[in-house]
Amino acid sequence: MLGFTFIRADTSLFEIMFWGTIMGVGSGIFTSPNISTIMGMVSPERRGIAGGTRTMMNNAGQVVSIEMFFAIIASGLTPQAKEKNEKMTIRSPFHFIQSMSSQSFICFF
Numbered sequence: 001m002l003g004f005t006f007i008r009a010d011t012s013l014f015e016i017m018f019w020g021t022i023m024g025v026g027s028g029i030f031t032s033p034n035i036s037t038i039m040g041m042v043s044p045e046r047r048g049i050a051g052g053t054r055t056m057m058n059n060a061g062q063v064v065s066i067e068m069f070f071a072i073i074a075s076g077l078t079p080q081a082k083e084k085n086e087k088m089t090i091r092s093p094f095h096f097i098q099s100m101s102s103q104s105f106i107c108f109f
Contacts, residue, residue: 003023
């Protein structure tokens with residue numbers, strides 16, 4: 001996620017794909033052992049409850065992060081687009097990239 005904080009308007013597609021791949025691999029390496037540890041700590045008769053609770057919390061976290069992402073991205077939209085809600089135009093690529101960079105910085109911490 002830290003790599004996405006340095007995105008600029010002239011950042012190459014390869015660099016964006018590189019950081020996305022690093023983030024995906026890191027998430028994959030973390031998720032499987034984490035779930036295994038959680039399920040291993042729960043008695044067998046309560047694993048269904050633990051699995052459901054873990055999935056619910058994961059989904060809630062994703063919903064909140066998507067809301068934060070779009071709130072920050074929306075700050076880069078023109079005021080006219082926000083009011084009319086018709087055509088979502090971006091002020092400039094610089095503002096859009098700056099909004100994405102800010103969002104990545106916030107999510108990193």
